[in-house]
Amino acid sequence: AQSVAQPEDQVNVAEGNPLTVKCTYSVSGNPYLFWYVQYPNRGLQFLLKYITGDNLVKGSYGFEAEFNKSQTSFHLKKPSALVSDSALYFCAVRRYNTDKLIFGTGTRLQVFP
Amino acid sequence: EAQVTQNPRYLITVTGKKLTVTCSQNMNHEYMSWYRQDPGLGLRQIYYSMNVEVTDKGDVPEGYKVSRKEKRNFPLILESPSPNQTSLYFCASRAGVRTDTQYFGPGTRLTVL
Numbered sequence: 001a002q003s004v005a006q007p008e009d010q011v012n013v014a015e016g017n018p019l020t021v022k023c024t025y026s027v028s029g030n031p032y033l034f035w036y037v038q039y040p041n042r043g044l045q046f047l048l049k050y051i052t053g054d055n056l057v058k059g060s061y062g063f064e065a066e067f068n069k070s071q072t073s074f075h076l077k078k079p080s081a082l083v084s085d086s087a088l089y090f091c092a093v094r095r096y097n098t099d100k101l102i103f104g105t106g107t108r109l110q111v112f113p
Numbered sequence: 114e115a116q117v118t119q120n121p122r123y124l125i126t127v128t129g130k131k132l133t134v135t136c137s138q139n140m141n142h143e144y145m146s147w148y149r150q151d152p153g154l155g156l157r158q159i160y161y162s163m164n165v166e167v168t169d170k171g172d173v174p175e176g177y178k179v180s181r182k183e184k185r186n187f188p189l190i191l192e193s194p195s196p197n198q199t200s201l202y203f204c205a206s207r208a209g210v211r212t213d214t215q216y217f218g219p220g221t222r223l224t225v226l
Contacts, residue, residue: 105154
């Protein structure tokens, strides 16, 4: 069965420091992987996706993610965090021949000034 | 502006009173879906639709109905709401290709008393 794990409910980081939000997945076949961000009282906004090709994917707002097939991970990263990055982040996976998108439980990122 | 809209944004109702949450997209997307978001559970898919008159169950379809009579609209119907359907609901759409990004509406916060 497909599944996505976000092992940290919350990540705290100081502004200017690098941040990592972890995501691991379990899916048979080639996965399509996505990161979304949710700001308070807003819908989910797309950040980036991995379909195929380079393992390092660059997305919106300076975020990037690295696909690691051997570790079945797709961690979200940013070199220098901003207070405005504080939000709820969701990782999601879709198996290549299906339409269902499975979401993780979300990680709340808190960036302190 | 390309967008997914939902109405109402907030709704408080009582057990057993039928309600409909509307969803509309202006991107000519073929694929639409409904999710509910609950603390600690992330987003779970309720129903999805591949195209007009084609719908299928997601992970948590019990107590919900949908219809897809037009490409742009995908209403969510609760025939007899119950308190366990109190949640934050999101509608989403994407083009037909499975690699495409899913776009989300702003959400509907439903409270069933």
